[in-house]
Amino acid sequence: MSTIDLGFVCEDHLNEDDLKDFECSRMGGPALFLKPMKDPVLCNCGKKMQLLLQLYAPGPSESSFHRFIYLFLCPNGACQTTGWSKGIKVLSYQTTEEDDMAGLLLDADYVCQYCEAREIEVDSEPGKEAEKAEDIDTSNIKIEENDTKEQYTKAQGDVAFLKFQKRLSREPDQVLRYYHDRNNDDALWCSENGKVTDIPACSCGAKRVLELQVLSTILAHLNIDFSQKDALDWGILNVYVCSAFCDKANSEYAEELCWRQEFSSQSILSVE
Numbered sequence: 727m728s729t730i731d732l733g734f735v736c737e738d739h740l741n742e743d744d745l746k747d748f749e750c751s752r753m754g755g756p757a758l759f760l761k762p763m764k765d766p767v768l769c770n771c772g773k774k775m776q777l778l779l780q781l782y783a784p785g786p787s788e789s790s791f792h793r794f795i796y797l798f799l800c801p802n803g804a805c806q807t808t809g810w811s812k813g814i815k816v817l818s819y820q821t822t823e824e825d826d827m828a829g830l831l832l833d834a835d836y837v838c839q840y841c842e843a844r845e846i847e848v849d850s851e852p853g854k855e856a857e858k859a860e861d862i863d864t865s866n867i868k869i870e871e872n873d874t875k876e877q878y879t880k881a882q883g884d885v886a887f888l889k890f891q892k893r894l895s896r897e898p899d900q901v902l903r904y905y906h907d908r909n910n911d912d913a914l915w916c917s918e919n920g921k922v923t924d925i926p927a928c929s930c931g932a933k934r935v936l937e938l939q940v941l942s943t944i945l946a947h948l949n950i951d952f953s954q955k956d957a958l959d960w961g962i963l964n965v966y967v968c969s970a971f972c973d974k975a976n977s978e979y980a981e982e983l984c985w986r987q988e989f990s991s992q993s994i995l996s997v998e
């Protein structure tokens with residue numbers, strides 16, 4: 727049984743009632759907050775960030791009965807560095823079943839300039855039989871150029887990227903991958919370059935685990951001018967969260983971690 731759910735962008739824009747439905751995961755703002763943000767969500771460059779995603783993702787414990795993940799972006803693409811990107815901020819907030827959800831408020835401050843709010847619909851990932859790409863024989867990747875060292879690098883890049891393409895072929899419209907097993911080894915990489923090797927633990931001491939990946943396919947749903955030098959762009963965004971669902975997120979918006987991986991130019995060249 728699949729333990730990975732995929733997220734898809736729904737066509738219709740959300741109306742006011744939908745926006746107030748806290749179980750509705752969505753792309754774009756306004757943000758729905760359980761309690762007001764104490765400080766504005768700012769990038770290191772000083773710009774106010776925008777809400778790209780708000781997900782309802784309940785945890786297994788009493789204190790995480792209701793749980794929200796917010797992914798903010800700096801509108802300045804130059805801040806979207808590779809690795810632990812400063813231009814992306816992920817916050818989590820959770821509460822118990824008994825807590826009053828009546829205080830929910832829509833905060834228009836974080837409205838996304840790239841899209842109108844649309845629901846993210848979730849479905850489980852189909853099995854391997856749904857893959858449309860050809861089987862990859864990694865021992866048999868042919869390279870055309872003649873510098874041996876460079877060929878090796880290219881072939882390595884190909885493997886991760888081809889696996890990535892093949893996995894996406896099960897459901898090419900997916901924009902998000904949600905990992906119920908929270909196993910860091912399950913991460914799907916879009917390149918052999920720029921994989922994370924060391925994931926800092928939560929401040930409570932528990933390790934951080936992969937909860938979800940945001941794919942570059944979501945960029946197609948955003949109004950972005952890709953001719954601009956600093957246009958928003960990424961291969962994959964990995965969101966790592968506290969494995970203990972610790973109660974830090976019950977008293978404040980807890981900062982989680984986001985790792986940004988880019989497509990390597992080698993992978994892209996190889997499929998042309």
Ligand SMILES: [Zn+2]
Pocket residue numbers: 928929930931932968969970971972973974
């Ligand atoms: Zn923690």
